[in-house]
Amino acid sequence: MSEAGSAPTLDGRGQPLWLVAELTYRCPLRCSWCSNPLDLDAYDSELSTDEWKRVLAEARSLGALQLGFTGGEPCLRKDLEELVAEADRLGYYTNLITSGVALTEERLVRLKAAGLRQIQLSIQARDPALGDELVGARVGEHKIAIARAIKAAGYPMVLNVPVSRRNVDRIEPLLALAEELGVEFVELANLQYYGWALANRDELLPTRAQVEAAEAVVRAARARLGRHMTIYFVVPDYYEQRPKACMNGWGAVHLTVAPDGTALPCQAARVIRGLELPNVRRHPLEWIWRSSPAFQAFRGDLWMKEPCRSCDERDKDFGGCRCQAMLLTGDPTNADPVCAKSPHRHVIDDAIASAQRPRGRLLMRARAAGR
C-alpha cells in the first residue's frame, strides 16, 4: 500500500485511526503491480451492505477517523454511495481510492452529495497509450477526462502515480497535468514489492540512476509550484539503508478489512505463514483489534530478534516491514532485509542486480471472478 504523506501526526493511543475498506477485488484493470492477493478467486464472498455498515460503526467506536474505500475497484460496488453516506454520518473523513474507470460525472455528483470528502485517482502516464499499456486496458483517455471531472465537481484530489521502471522517466508531463488540473496533492509512489509487483520485480524496479533523475524532476517542480501543490515522492525502499516504518508499527493505527471480511494489520499480511487472520463475520472488531493473536503478533518489540532487539532505531522504524521480512527471508521476525544492518541485506542487493537485466516478460494481474 502506498503510504506517502500519510504518517499520522498523532499517536493512535492504541486506536485504529485508519480504516481501509477493501470493498471488492473485482477490477477491470490488469496492473502488473497490483497489491491484491495472487489467488484472487479465493475471496469471492463479499461482505453485504449491512455487514459493511456494522464494520464502519464498530471501527468508528474504536476511534477510527480516516476511512479509505478501496479494492480492487471500489466503484464497482453499487452500494458505494450508501456506504459513503453512512460513513459520513458516523463522522469519518471519507477517501475514495479509485482507478476512475467506473466513475461518471453523474456519479461524482451523487458521491459528493453522500458526503465523500476526497478522491485519490491513480494515473500511470500523461500519454494515454502508455497508460493503456501499463494497466492492460484502454482507459488512459478516460482517466484524464475523469480527473478533470473530479476537479470540476469540487473535490480535493490526490493524483496517485504508481512509479516503476516503465514510467519513472515520464514524471514531468504528469506533474504538468497535475498543475493544469489544480490538483492539491501528487503522490509519486514507487512500487512496493509485494503480490503481483514482487512477481514482476525484475521488470518493474527502476535503476538507482532513474530514481535520482526523478528526484531531480520533483525538486524542480516543488521549487516552481511552492505551496500550491504538495508533491510526495516515495523512494523505493530497496535503495534505502534503513527500512520504512511500515504501517507505523504492527497493529498500531492501521486496520484493513478485506472484501470477504478478513481483518488485516496491513494489506499484505496474508503472506505471513501461521498467522490466523480473524474475520469480521465471526468476531467483533473490538476483540479483533485488541485481543486477536494476529493483531498482537508483532505489536511492541518483544518479538524482535537481533539486530533489531538492541538497535537504538527500533522505536523509529519498528524493524521495518514484517511482510517483507517474511517474503524475502522466510521469517517474519527477522529484520526487514532492506536494513543495512540485516544479515539478509544481500537478498535486496541481488534483487537490484537482477533487475538491471529485465527480460520484458510481465505477468499481468488476473481478473477476479467476483460474486
Add this chain to the structure above:
Amino acid sequence: MIRLDDVVRKSPAYLFRWEPSQDAHVLLYPEGIVKLNATAAEILSRCTGQRVADIVAQLAEEFAVEAVDAIRADVLQFLEDARERGWIRTDA
C-alpha cells in the same frame, strides 16, 4: 510573511472539527490527520475570511489578555506556519 490586513480562511481540502475520541480539535485531509492544541484550534476556528488584525483583537478580548503585542506575534507565527503547511490561504 503574513500581515495584519491579510484575510485568512481555511483551505477547502482541510476539514476542521472537534473529535470527541481525541478530546481535541483535529484537521482531517486526504490521507492525513493533525491533532491541534487548544491555542491552534482557537486561531483556526477564526480563519473564516476575517482579517488577521480582527482575529488578534478577538483573542485578546476573549482571553482578557493585556499584552496584545505577545498575542499578535504568536498568531502571526502560527498563521505563517499554517500557510506553509497548506492549512490556510490568504487573500490580499
